[in-house]
Amino acid sequence: MxxxxxxxxxxxxxxxxxxxxxxxxxxxxxxxxxxxxxxxxxxxxxLSAPSLARILWLDSIYRKALEVPGRVVEFGSQWGASLNVLMLLKMIHEPWNASRQIISFSTFDQGFVSVNSKDGPDAQVGDYAVAQGWSQALERILQIHAARSPIGARENFRIVEGDVRETFPRWLDENPEALISHAHFDMDVYEPTRDMLRLVLPRMPKGAILVFDELNCPSFPGETQAVMEVLGVHGLALRKSSYQPYSAYCVIE
The missing domain is CATH 1.20.5 (Single alpha-helices involved in coiled-coils or other helix-helix interfaces)
Structure with a gap:
């Protein structure tokens, strides 16, 4: 490809x-x-076939950890398409579950804040940046959708903007009780993926789901290298989906 x-x-x-x-x-x-x-x-x-396939993929991984307590964390949201789908799936599959908050950690209008030599020759600082101030518009969009929820917007989602290497450790300190049932890695590049893997694993119980959006992807070699470095792939039960070429997941065992 x-x-x-x-x-x-x-x-x-x-x-x-x-x-x-x-x-x-x-x-x-x-x-x-x-x-x-x-x-x-x-x-x-x-709606195009790739867009529908993406929704089907997100639904399949969401349902794999419905019985696992914890929050859904997305690292890298760009325009918020997957974030919104995950929140809507939460409202469909478990509308009363106030503990299943969907939380986005993303740089939004900054895009990639740094790249490493392990990310290959093509990735550049600023790639995947969205329009200035988009995170505020996205928050309003999600509030409108969450208005249909029986538990209200606050219990359904949160957006945390900035460099995840700064914002996620702070969030962990502020939420010492928080478990994570789904961790969705869509930052594409090596360093933040490596660092977040190290931080997120202690909060994930058995049965929780790790999701990687660009695994085994030639254009984003850094994500796979981060997984190999932190988790190792020998003995890791990675599974891919027929819906997506490079997305894969594994269950914490």
Missing amino acids: IYQRTQREFTARKEEELAAGDELNALLARSLPDLGRKWDNHLPVF
Whole structure:
């Protein structure tokens, strides 16, 4: 699979796929005013197979640790698509579970704050940065979605913005009771992945889920090297999904 850079991201999509996506984008913008107040019911007509596959993947891993106590932590959220899906899955599968907060640790408009030689020649500081101030807009979006929850927005999600190497240790100190049932690694690069693995494992009981978004991925070799360094892969029961090319998970045993 060959990746190419598009703006501050990498994509494996070919030019014809990108052009088709641009056309769908234009059709959505043109059609949205006509979709009415229940516009969200009609959005699947614009949904692509990769986007739907991503949702199916997130649902499958969420359900694997439903009986494990703890919070869901996402390291690296970018625009918040996976974060929102995880929160909606929480509201669907366990709407009354006030202890299952979905927590995002992400740099948002900073993107990668550092890269290491282990990340290969292509990754650059600032890659995957989103629009300035997007985290505030995302928080409002999640609040609107969580308004349908029987337990309220505060118990459903939290966004922690900044360099995770600074924010996550502070969060651990502030929440000494917190267990983690799902740890979703989507930072792509070596150093923060390595450091967060070391910090998160002592809070994860047996049956909890580690999720890696770019495992065995040539464009982001640092994530796999961090897993090899901290966990080792010999004897580690890693499993991948048919829905995603590089996403994988393992269960804490």
